[in-house]
Amino acid sequence: MAPIILRNIYTIVPSEPTWAGCFPLAEWDLVGTITHVPTVYFYNKPSELFQGNVVETLRNSLSRALFHFYPMAGRLKWLPRGRLELDCNAEGVSFMEAESEAKLSDFNDFSPTPEFEKLVPQVNYKHPIETIPLFLAQVTRFKCGGISLGVSISHAVVDGQSAFHFLSEWGRIARGEPLETTPFLDRKILWTGKPLPPFASPPQCERKGFEQPPLLIGETDNVEERKKKTTVEILKLSKTLIEKLRSRVNTSEYADPARGFTRYKTVAGHVWRCASKARGHSPEQPTSLGICVDTRSRVQPPLPRGYFGNATINAVARSTSGELISNGLGFAAEKISEAIKSVTNEYVMTGIEYLKNHEDLKTFQDIHALGSTDGPFYGNPNLGLVSWLTLPMYGLDFGWGKEVHMGPCTHDGDGGSLLLPDKNDDGSLILATCLQVAHMEAFKKHLYEDI
Known part of the structure; x- marks a missing residue:
């Protein structure tokens, strides 16, 4: 595939001031995949009915979306014992603008290949986690006029349902429509209820999906x-x-x-x-x-x-x-x-x-x-x-x-x-x-x- 030329990198912050402060994440945020999950969208050349500028439309609407989903504009911070907290400091997300001489037809059946990685922002986890944006996006224009939008979203902050909720509302805002579903941001709801006693022995936890999976015999x-x-x-x-x-x-x-x-x-x-x-x-x-x-x-x-x-x-x-x-x-x-x-x-x-x-x-x-x-x-x-x-x-x-x-x-x-x-x-x-x-x-x- 033709090389990707990175033209601009922007930091997008919420369009208006938001709540600031730190709160611990819920337990389910802290286990399994806590790295970023990459996804890519491909679009045909925008029709003449679309009068705006693609990059400006995405940047402006993303800023407005972050006002409603302000945790996405924050940063993670390590705590002792492998815990993390979310610092809602409005430092913003990363938005990249790129172009390529490739055409949409070059992607054949869109099967993921190493070439796809060039269309999605890459995250270097050797950097301190406090410096890594929770959401990164890259729009790439192709020679044919088509567009790709690659996104990387921190799984420590959202699961698939919440990630697609955010993307869907970003799209609605870009189209000039109101939110369909306001995000419920208080994670303390998963801390409520009568706590159960701590596990008495390791075998009890094995019934709850936390044990290591089996190895090959021998x-x-x-x-x-x-x-x-x-x-x-x-x-x-x-x-x-x-x-x-x-x-x-x-x-x-x-x-x-x-x-x-x-x-x-x-x-x-x-x-x-x-x-x-x-x-x-x-x-x-x-x-x-x-x-x-x-x-x-x-x-x-x-x-x-x-x-x-x-x-x-x-x-x-x-x-x-x-x-x-x-x-x-x-x-x-x-x-x-x-x-x-x-x-x-x-x-x-x-x-x-x-x-x-x-x-x-x-x-x-x-x-x-x-x-x-x-x-x-x-x-x-x-x-x-x-x-x-x-x-x-x-x-x-x-x-x-x-x-x-x-x-x-x-x-x-x-x-x-x-x-x-x-x-x-x-x-x-x-x-x-x-x-x-x-x-x-x-x-x-x-x-x-x-x-």
């Missing part, structure tokens, strides 16, 4: 697995394929005749089984699947509409490769269903209490594992499959039309996967998955042929 760590080369593939699962899988799983002995298994449980079970086959596991090999569950409606009382922060929790389904493969898709889907059902109000509150009492949260944070062989890791023999099926991820319009494509950038980490709806809304799904190079071809073969 290994004492995952160092060698982390060194192996990985590759990313964007794989389309057609509506016909999905229907075949659901027909199979919902006629199995494990299905509830009244409800059946959802698309996510069905596809996740299929992916889990295919990965175990592709990796060549022995039947007795333990394996786990990490599932990201939104707790907004699962806690009591439910979180307010527009809750702005992290409200997802990791649930873990467990089995052995032999059980997964020999018992069929219904067995895998039921394991996943049981893990999701376990995320009750008590599960969430007990997990919060566990984190509050944990001596140091660094062991649960991805930022400490960057470029190393330490820290949280799914990898062989495990998977993590995040669903974006219910997120408002499409239709981001700043006044010149909706995107022609949006998606994640390169998704690092063996076993890390995303499940997205197809933009055409035709019932098909998109699986963005990262596996070791040695396993990917076999995985794709099983994914499409084991139907």
